[in-house]
Amino acid sequence: MNDFAETLGLGGVADQIGLEPWILLLLLILLIVILLIIIIILLLKGKKAIRIYALEKLHEVDPGEIAEFQITVQNQCKQKPNGKNRLIIGLERIGDLPSGWKAEMNKGSFDLDGGESGELKLTVKTSPSASMDEWANITVKATPQEKPKKAAAVATITMIKEHKPDLVITNVTHAPVSFKGGDVVTTSATVENNGDAPAENIAVVFYVDGEERGRLGNLNLVPGAKAKVKFPWKAGEGENHINMKVEGV
Structure with a gap:
């Protein structure tokens, strides 16, 4: 083993600290093993027992309409005989709602064995008189009764x-x-x-070489509507670069 330690270049270091090369080699191996064990323990402790997620976390709706969020809760533990990794997972809705809004879930808990998933639906109903500056941030928290410190949550916005x-x-x-x-x-x-909204009192402005040469105003267009505009003008010498833009939007 001394020869192997010497091959690794440990001979000089061992001499400096007063150890046999093979003893230094064993100490280094032991240190590496201890570090690997610590890393494995940290990874196991950091692994989440459950996962909760929603493919769509943001919904935009009209006043009085309903936003629905499909949420999945998964037991990430490995399945073991006799349901040793079975979890009873409680569900909690967290977050305030604007006046006249309502929110509810169709599930209150899940009983999931290792590797199993459950689906729940969060429904947020807006008020018919809701304004543009109103919104709701609702969080669904999943807490396993057996491992309450391993709770997980997903946030939604309506x-x-x-x-x-x-x-x-x-x-x-x-x-x-x-x-x-x-x-x-x-x-x-x-x-x-x-x-998807009307355009009222708009104007189409016509430019030639950056100079305004025509304006057609007081146009009103509902969604999907079209209007034809015409601008007669006298061409100048040169390129006559033409541009049009809409004002009043």
Whole structure:
């Protein structure tokens, strides 16, 4: 063993501390084994007995509508004979609700053997008069009776959906298609509201080379509506860069 220790370069170190090389080698091996044992113990202690999760943790709904969260609780212990790793898992709903909101779960507990999972549904009903600044942060906590320190939790958020217009300008054409400086040109386009809220009192502004050359205002577009706009203008010398934008949104 001395030869092996010498091969590892421990001879010089052993001489400095007054030990035989093979004794130093054994001490190092013992130290490594102790460190591995400590790491294994820490990993076992850190392992969660249960897991709780939701694939969707955020829902946006209209006032008066219901948000539903599908939540899974899993016993992460290994299955053993005679249900030695069976857990009775209590469920708790934590979090305040805005006035007029309600929340409930369809399960109060689970009885799960090692490796088994259970599904529960958290339902959050919003108030018909809920405003945009109202929201609910509801946490579902799962606590195994046998191992209360191994509790786990998942947080959910329910918000009121914001409705807004989404205006786009499409189908831009010019008549005539080809033109030169001094020609009178008519540029046409379509304004579409692809959002889920009305656009009121909007204006479409027409620019040539960065200069405003036309404006069409007082337009109202409900969701899904389209409006055709036309701008006659006189072409100048040069490139005539054209741009349009919507104001008032």
